[in-house]
Amino acid sequence: MTLLQVKDLAVEFSTAEGVVRAVKGVDFEVERGRTLGIVGESGSGKSVTSLAVMGLHRGAEVTGSVLFDGAELIGAPAETVRRLRGRRMAMIFQDALTALHPYFTIGDQIAEAHREHFGSSRKVAWARAVEVLGDVGIPEPARRAGEYPHQFSGGMRQRAMIALALSCEPELIIADEPTTALDVTVQAQVLDLLMKLKEERGLGLIMITHDLGVIARVADEVLVMYGGAAVEQAGCDAVFTDPRHPYTRGLLDSLPRLDAGDGEALHAIPGAPPSLLAPPPGCAFHPRCPVYAADPQAACTDARPPLRQVAPDGHRSACVHAEVTA
CATH class of the missing domain: 1.10.260 (434 Repressor (Amino-terminal Domain))
Structure with a gap:
């Protein structure tokens, strides 16, 4: 049963330098008793998305639709959202020391x-x-x-x-990188605790992280974000075994491997994340993309590719090179 449904969510901030388009048309759903993992490097829009769902942005223009148990939160009175926040939907912030008074x-x-x-x-x-x-x-x-x-x-x-x-x-918990500052032993304990509570109470859980190891451990569905937009969305197994976007492949290739040879260097995605004030044209990843470098296509730079279905299981990718299978 769907607990949270987000459609075409966009978040923009007006600054002295211009408009920062932090989130661009993101869609996802969270079901009761299921975990959605949102993954991406810093600046990809993960936390901005979660704060928009919770109604915690101030001074931002938030558009689109956020349906919580069928009730629209975008444009709802602030008091309505405040009464839901903490009671029916709650957030675990990244840095507990600064989040706690x-x-x-x-x-x-x-x-x-x-x-x-x-x-x-x-x-x-x-x-x-x-x-x-x-x-x-x-x-x-x-x-x-x-x-x-x-x-x-x-x-x-x-x-x-x-x-x-x-x-x-609450019925929904958003955990924003809850294990970032913890050692691996404590991290495992915290993740086990969240999974235990989710299963016992039938919670919907959104796990936001840059750590693919965390995603592999806890997520049922995965949303990969880059430059404020969703670039891949699929079941957890499909993302790890059959990635359909070059950015997702780059994240997976950058993981340390037990079978790596002695002295073998870690793989890194070249370049830097795009500026959200002046993003590159078309696909935001194309300046760093090895597929584009090997086979430049105008479609990569003409317009931002839509997130489209590329496999029968609902696997979606925002890459013009992603092969569609019947």
Whole structure:
């Protein structure tokens, strides 16, 4: 059952240098109990997309459609979106240390969200804070609830962020690079926790990351973004075994390999991400694309290629070179 449906989402920021088109016509869906992975390098539009879904942009022009459980959020009254945010849809931010308020205890911050959305008493809200801290694996939750963010380790702070997101039992969670600053052991623990909670509670989950290893571990569907636009969309297995866009292939080729020879250099995508103020014409990836370099086509530079179906399983790619199979 579809929980979130995003259609033709676009986000623009007006700056002194010009208009920054940070997101350009992105479409995707999230079903209950399923995980959508959004992957791409820094500046690809991943976080801007998630903030637009949550209604957290200020001073930006947001257009398109965001349907949450059938209700349109784009253009909806700010109070309507505010009541959904935290209650039915929640976000886990990338840097827990800056997302959590340094002057309030962890328990107070979780309890505040519960009181805001449920009107519960301080005692009930505090008990809920202790409960969710225990649910996410914080030891001695009754004592740790009275501590401040700086008293928690990086992994524990991220668990506290997850507890805050879960405190009001939302139906959708957006996790914006929740494991970036964590070592691999803690990262695995956090990912296992998110998957366990998703399965137990039937949550819809959006996992935003630049780490394809994370995507392989948790995602059911994958959306690859580049230059503010979606360039590939498919099931997780299809993206890893049959990538249909040169950018996706470049990301996969850049992963370290266990079978690499001694002294073999890591593969890197040449060049730099495009400027969102003055993007290149046509496909934003063509200046860095090895396929275009080997076989230049006017179609790559005339207009931005649409995201089109290239395989019967619904696999979509925004590349003029992607072979369409029947």
